[in-house]
Amino acid sequence: MTTAWGAPVLARFPEDPRDRLRAWDASDEYLLGHLDREPIPLDGTVVVVGDRWGALVTALAAHRPTQITDSWLGQQATRANLARAGVEPGAVRLLTTQDPPPARIDVLLVRVPKSLALLEDQLLRLAPAVHEDTVVVGTGMVKEIHTSTLNLFERIIGPTRTSLAEKKARLVFCTPDPALVRPSSPWPYSYALPDGVGAVSGRTVVNHAGVFCADRLDIGTRFLLKHLPTGRTGLRVVDLGCGNGVVGTAVALADPRAEVLFVDESFQAVASAEATYRANGVPGHAEFRVGDGLAGVPDDSVDLVLNNPPFHSHQATSEATAWRMFTGARRTLRPGGELWVVGNRHLGYHVKLRRLFGNSEVVASDPKFVVLKSVRR
Numbered sequence: 001m002t003t004a005w006g007a008p009v010l011a012r013f014p015e016d017p018r019d020r021l022r023a024w025d026a027s028d029e030y031l032l033g034h035l036d037r038e039p040i041p042l043d044g045t046v047v048v049v050g051d052r053w054g055a056l057v058t059a060l061a062a063h064r065p066t067q068i069t070d071s072w073l074g075q076q077a078t079r080a081n082l083a084r085a086g087v088e089p090g091a092v093r094l095l096t097t098q099d100p101p102p103a104r105i106d107v108l109l110v111r112v113p114k115s116l117a118l119l120e121d122q123l124l125r126l127a128p129a130v131h132e133d134t135v136v137v138g139t140g141m142v143k144e145i146h147t148s149t150l151n152l153f154e155r156i157i158g159p160t161r162t163s164l165a166e167k168k169a170r171l172v173f174c175t176p177d178p179a180l181v182r183p184s185s186p187w188p189y190s191y192a193l194p195d196g197v198g199a200v201s202g203r204t205v206v207n208h209a210g211v212f213c214a215d216r217l218d219i220g221t222r223f224l225l226k227h228l229p230t231g232r233t234g235l236r237v238v239d240l241g242c243g244n245g246v247v248g249t250a251v252a253l254a255d256p257r258a259e260v261l262f263v264d265e266s267f268q269a270v271a272s273a274e275a276t277y278r279a280n281g282v283p284g285h286a287e288f289r290v291g292d293g294l295a296g297v298p299d300d301s302v303d304l305v306l307n308n309p310p311f312h313s314h315q316a317t318s319e320a321t322a323w324r325m326f327t328g329a330r331r332t333l334r335p336g337g338e339l340w341v342v343g344n345r346h347l348g349y350h351v352k353l354r355r356l357f358g359n360s361e362v363v364a365s366d367p368k369f370v371v372l373k374s375v376r377r
Helices: 026-037 055-059 072-084 116-129 147-156 219-225 246-254 267-279 320-332 349-357
Strands: 046-049 066-069 093-096 105-111 130-141 160-162 169-174 189-192 204-207 236-240 259-264 285-290 302-307 333-344 361-365 369-375
Touching: 026 055, 026 105, 026 130, 026 169, 046 116, 055 072, 066 072, 072 093, 105 116, 116 130, 116 147, 130 147, 147 160, 147 169, 204 267, 219 246, 219 333, 219 369, 236 246, 236 320, 246 259, 246 267, 246 302, 259 267, 267 285, 302 320, 320 333, 320 349, 333 349, 349 369
Parallel strands: 046 066, 046 105, 066 093, 105 130, 236 259, 236 302, 259 285, 302 333
Antiparallel strands: 130 169, 160 169, 189 204, 333 369, 361 369
16 A cells, blocks of 8 residues: 555455455545645544554554554454554554543544444544544545434534545544533443343343444344254353354353353454343353454364354455354364354355365255254264
């Protein structure tokens, strides 16, 4: 990526030479070009929110910015990209969406996330650190910036306008209004689950902003909850890509002897899973881990993996995450251990599972979803 601050070589994480997706896009270039053209002082506290793979903070590393991200994978990509660019350790401060933000922000750069709720949550958390002279600039592709996006900046920070589009990207300019009365944050959001979903029927689920289907039970998870495995107890179970943790919590409620590991690459998701688990007073043992799927979990150490894999990486459709999840399950399952997957029928997960495990059985199906089981031989 060519910028006024150099031409860093950037990659996503985990790095895959077959991956054709870049670690930056036109919105990153547009924002960096704007910062170069305009007399914006960068010698104060610069905060970059939602920098997907570290392109922005790598380019601006000389100004010692702070990055705030919800993505563990994005944070690891940032570390690798900074090291590749020869940036000294500690020059860029890496925070998660669960960490306390800086007390004062002089320049706030926002890469607009896919989730409007996550944008709302982050703006509300950061607004107290913004002052009347803070420069606030957002960036995103045209298809990512809507009237609702601009309304959030307007309601939480101050008067907002947009730039002309350039390479299908757009900038958002926001002028802080110290007199603005901000709304209170609705996050985290809790609600009671409906009846008819097994052990978690009527139970509380807690969602931090940005978690998939944070205001309702998504239909794929609902379908899996109705068809969870039964009969075996005292298992080591992984809720892989746990989201708000409702699946792992259902397992723990049904079997207090189960040991459940909740894993997700989203800091918001793992915080939600732990909050859901704690809110229901579940007995037994649980572990909560932010990371890349089952990386770091020992081989042959798990009895059951439950998975509703994502098939998007930001705006791009990708099978890479699902494949890493399936291969991780194959490695970590004990002989006789089972991977249960729910997914849209059209995704054809049974083909991948048969290739990897040598078997794939349909446990349940409806016109939209299918629950598949593969056994480690």
